[in-house]
Amino acid sequence: MAVALVLLLVAVASVLFHIYSPWWWTPIASNWRYIDDTINLTFWITGAVFCAVIAFMAYCVFRFHHKEGRRAAYNPENKKLEWWLSIVTAVGVAAMLAPGLVVWHQFVTVPDDATDVEVVGQQWMWSYRLPGKDGRLGTSDARLISSDNPLGLNPNDRNGQDDIVIQSDDLHLPVGKPVKVLLRSIDVLHDFYVPEFRAKMDMIPGSVTYYWFTPTRTGTFDVLCAELCGVAHAQMRSRVVVQEAKEYHAWLERQRTFAELSGQHDVAKAAYRTGSE
Amino acid sequence: MVDIPFDEVAGIPPAEVGEVELYHPHSWWTRYVFSQDAKVIAVQYSITAMSIGMVALVLSWMMRLQLGFPGTFSFIDANQYLQFITMHGMIMVIYLLTALFLGGFGNYLIPLMVGARDMVFPYVNMLSYWVYLLAVLVLVATFFVPGGPTGAGWTLYPPQAILSGTPGQDWGIVLMLASLILFIIGFTMGGLNYVVTVLQARTRGMTLMRMPLTVWGIFTATVMALLAFPALFVASVMLLLDRLLGTSFFMPTLVEMGQLTKYGGGSPILFQHLFWFFGHPEVYIVALPAFGIISDLISVHARKNIFGYRMMVWAIVAIGALSFVVWAHHMYVSGMNPYFGFFFATTTLIIAIPTAIKVYNWVLTLWRGDIHLTVPMLFALAFIITFVNGGLTGLFLGNVVVDVPLSDTMFVVAHFHMVMGIAPIMAVFGGIYHWYPKVTGRMLNEALGRFHFWVTFIGAYAVFFPMHYLGLLGMPRRYHDIGETTFVPASAHDLNAFMSVAALIVGFAQLVFLFNLIWSLFKGKEAGSNPWGAASLEWQTPETPPGHGNWGKDLPIVYRWAYDYSVPGAAGDFVPQNEPPAGLATQGAHP
Numbered sequence: 001m002a003v004a005l006v007l008l009l010v011a012v013a014s015v016l017f018h019i020y021s022p023w024w025w026t027p028i029a030s031n032w033r034y035i036d037d038t039i040n041l042t043f044w045i046t047g048a049v050f051c052a053v054i055a056f057m058a059y060c061v062f063r064f065h066h067k068e069g070r071r072a073a074y075n076p077e078n079k080k081l082e083w084w085l086s087i088v089t090a091v092g093v094a095a096m097l098a099p100g101l102v103v104w105h106q107f108v109t110v111p112d113d114a115t116d117v118e119v120v121g122q123q124w125m126w127s128y129r130l131p132g133k134d135g136r137l138g139t140s141d142a143r144l145i146s147s148d149n150p151l152g153l154n155p156n157d158r159n160g161q162d163d164i165v166i167q168s169d170d171l172h173l174p175v176g177k178p179v180k181v182l183l184r185s186i187d188v189l190h191d192f193y194v195p196e197f198r199a200k201m202d203m204i205p206g207s208v209t210y211y212w213f214t215p216t217r218t219g220t221f222d223v224l225c226a227e228l229c230g231v232a233h234a235q236m237r238s239r240v241v242v243q244e245a246k247e248y249h250a251w252l253e254r255q256r257t258f259a260e261l262s263g264q265h266d267v268a269k270a271a272y273r274t275g276s277e
Numbered sequence: 278m279v280d281i282p283f284d285e286v287a288g289i290p291p292a293e294v295g296e297v298e299l300y301h302p303h304s305w306w307t308r309y310v311f312s313q314d315a316k317v318i319a320v321q322y323s324i325t326a327m328s329i330g331m332v333a334l335v336l337s338w339m340m341r342l343q344l345g346f347p348g349t350f351s352f353i354d355a356n357q358y359l360q361f362i363t364m365h366g367m368i369m370v371i372y373l374l375t376a377l378f379l380g381g382f383g384n385y386l387i388p389l390m391v392g393a394r395d396m397v398f399p400y401v402n403m404l405s406y407w408v409y410l411l412a413v414l415v416l417v418a419t420f421f422v423p424g425g426p427t428g429a430g431w432t433l434y435p436p437q438a439i440l441s442g443t444p445g446q447d448w449g450i451v452l453m454l455a456s457l458i459l460f461i462i463g464f465t466m467g468g469l470n471y472v473v474t475v476l477q478a479r480t481r482g483m484t485l486m487r488m489p490l491t492v493w494g495i496f497t498a499t500v501m502a503l504l505a506f507p508a509l510f511v512a513s514v515m516l517l518l519d520r521l522l523g524t525s526f527f528m529p530t531l532v533e534m535g536q537l538t539k540y541g542g543g544s545p546i547l548f549q550h551l552f553w554f555f556g557h558p559e560v561y562i563v564a565l566p567a568f569g570i571i572s573d574l575i576s577v578h579a580r581k582n583i584f585g586y587r588m589m590v591w592a593i594v595a596i597g598a599l600s601f602v603v604w605a606h607h608m609y610v611s612g613m614n615p616y617f618g619f620f621f622a623t624t625t626l627i628i629a630i631p632t633a634i635k636v637y638n639w640v641l642t643l644w645r646g647d648i649h650l651t652v653p654m655l656f657a658l659a660f661i662i663t664f665v666n667g668g669l670t671g672l673f674l675g676n677v678v679v680d681v682p683l684s685d686t687m688f689v690v691a692h693f694h695m696v697m698g699i700a701p702i703m704a705v706f707g708g709i710y711h712w713y714p715k716v717t718g719r720m721l722n723e724a725l726g727r728f729h730f731w732v733t734f735i736g737a738y739a740v741f742f743p744m745h746y747l748g749l750l751g752m753p754r755r756y757h758d759i760g761e762t763t764f765v766p767a768s769a770h771d772l773n774a775f776m777s778v779a780a781l782i783v784g785f786a787q788l789v790f791l792f793n794l795i796w797s798l799f800k801g802k803e804a805g806s807n808p809w810g811a812a813s814l815e816w817q818t819p820e821t822p823p824g825h826g827n828w829g830k831d832l833p834i835v836y837r838w839a840y841d842y843s844v845p846g847a848a849g850d851f852v853p854q855n856e857p858p859a860g861l862a863t864q865g866a867h868p
Binding site (some may be wrong): 022050054065071073074075085123142143199229232240242 | 355358487535537543546582584585586588611612616622626633636641643647648650655676678681683686710735746753758760
């Protein structure tokens with residue numbers, strides 16, 4: 001039966017495509033291997049169901065297609081069978097959901113030793129801010145944004161003076177150190193997306209979102225924007241360079257702080273203000 | 278399997294209320310244009326929806342040309358690409374599928390399937406269509422205003438939807454929101470009709486548990502739509518106020534092109550919650566009528582009762598209810614409180630269980646059937662394959678942590694096209710091939726139908742199945758050109774080109790379908806009143822096409838469910854719903 005055969009071929013072709021296609025996820029560069037594992041598990045379970053349903057359907061079409069004198073059976077329902085199928089389905093669903101929720105719990109639980117790194121999105125470029133020697137990021141406010149202060153950092157916040165500001169350049173991270181990325185946007189929605197890290201999160205003007213990960217191998221990775229942000233959305237690119245600790249610190253030394261960028265005059269003024277308060 | 282004889286009730290309750298006087302048309306205008314007859318309104322809805330759907334189809338060609346052959350076509354730039362995806366999505370989801378399933382199939386089938394003479398509020402029903410048409414015209418107008426239609430994506434997320442940097446920021450977004458508001462007003466008028474007709478105007482003997490599943494699907498979808506669309510309505514009004522009057526419902530303090538705006542204090546996430554509170558039920562508003570139609574097609578063309586009717590009804594109702602508590606699975610990476618993920622992943626995966634039951638019961642209906650591989654049956658089989666495929670990838674995206682790498686990639690595009698694009702369209706086509714003989718009195722051409730089926734099914738599958746793998750690769754959606762990356766191999770561009778060619782072929786196959794619709798209207802084989810030998814009530818009308826008032830002098834009386842096929846001991850292989858059981862004298866309409 002041609003139709004039954006084509007139905008079966010659709011299933012077979014899908015499985016073969018899955019096995020042999022050269023298009024698969026990029027080699028992972030973060031600690032989120034569990035996410036990949038959960039996807040693989042889901043592929044196995046759903047793939048089995050897909051093949052079973054189509055094979056059964058194709059068999060029915062092959063075996064019960066209309067012939068002279070055939071008469072269909074009359075069976076309105078079969079409670080037992082329906083309950084068994086429901087229970088088996090529930091078990092299959094639980095087998096995917098349970099590991100998923102366990103990994104999600106890890107995803108939302110930021111380790112205490114994670115370093116804060118701020119990523120700021122704006123149409124259509126990325127900027128980064130790293131805490132200075134004090135290990136703390138200063139506060140920011142969109143109302144402070146001006147041509148002198150494009151990220152809206154608070155000049156009166158002492159914690160912010162030694163923050164390292166990186167504009168129109170790559171972000172560098174040390175390998176093996178957990179990072180909590182704090183995501184901020186100053187205009188529309190963006191999404192900080194590095195395919196190799198597997199994690200992503202939208203950035204929303206007016207609030208700070210976050211996720212955490214640990215880079216697990218050195219290399220240079222593309223940063224893309226994954227939330228539609230206007231006409232140049234596709235061109236909003238940057239790079240993350242993951243390096244060994246020594247090279248990373250050498251790079252860090254060369255970066256300029258917020259105080260250096262805003263000039264000595266502003267720093268003096270700020271110091272005066274905070275001193276008088 | 279155990280055979281349970283289905284209900285066969287000897288006594289039929291007497292009519293509780295007398296018949297209502299119908300509005301009778303007096304001229305060509307009130308008969309065919311400003312008609313209050315649900316059947317005419319259904320055809321008007323269907324033609325309008327399919328016409329605007331053709332616009333969306335052409336837009337999809339433009340998108341595929343750009344994705345398959347970036348930089349080749351000078352008439353497509355980044356601005357236009359965003360406008361194309363936005364309008365394509367909005368038209369297909371709302372102005373085509375919602376309008377066609379509820380306004381088209383709903384209007385035609387509900388009164389005929391439940392044995393009513395018309396919808397209960399014919400005048401409001403007529404208004405519903407004209408407001409819908411106005412909504413479509415306002416939508417079309419956005420193509421001709423300065424700046425063109427909005428390019429904010431069909432989700433219209435603020436802030437970018439109303440700020441410069443997004444195409445259509447001047448006029449496009451304003452008209453888009455106005456059109457949505459009109460659509461919802463029009464839909465509400467029609468939707469109230471469908472619900473009240475099902476609840477109040479069923480003929481004697483047509484209990485709720487004897488209704489065909491098509492009616493159950495459309496009825497439940499309409500109830501859901503009446504509850505979900507208001508969320509979109511208020512979101513549209515508030516966004517319009519933000520855009521026109523400078524309010525800040527969805528707008529925090531932000532910078533527009535380097536300049537601080539006057540906005541402040543609003544929440545972009547609030548819009549997303551409102552949008553998806555509508556948007557997720559919307560998926561099932563499209564899916565449930567398709568479920569119902571497919572159940573009926575499979576049963577009729579396999580000459581076998583639908584397996585597990587009661588479970589099917591409860592599954593529809595359960596899916597309808599559950600779909601209101603899963604909306605934030607569209608927002609796992611939106612920046613909402615990440616702890617919501619636990620709740621919404623759980624509810625989302627639970628919904629897989631009633632959905633799976635429906636799939637099992639469809640294929641179990643085929644088991645030991647007498648399967649006629651007619652064109653409607655072929656579309657039903659293709660529906661099952663594409664729906665199962667798309668439903669299963671939903672288990673990836675619904676499982677919160679798996680969604681993190683896959684969201685906003687082509688995997689999502691592939692998933693929702695398979696599950697709420699291709700699958701419902703298969704149900705639409707199957708339904709049209711199935712009911713066209715009742716609407717026109719003529720059969721659609723079988724050979725053209727088969728050609729249309731194979732090209733559409735195989736072609737659409739070839740477009741969307743491989744697309745998942747581009748998403749796995751990490752290719753983001755809504756990119757007009759992926760450009761230079763380190764992780765997308767050159768072979769991915771070849772795959773994109775292949776998908777584009779397949780999409781163009783599928784698109785052209787729809788012209789064959791349109792030709793068939795028109796050609797068969799005049800040259801099609803005479804259908805007779807019941808060409809498929811179907812048991813449900815719409816095939817038992819005294820005239821084909823059914824006349825005004827549907828049932829001639831007396832309303833039908835229903836004695837059985839809609840699925841008495843191949844009943845042991847019965848003479849033919851089906852027993853119409855209005856055929857009295859043996860031994861019961863035929864009753865008059867007014868005993």
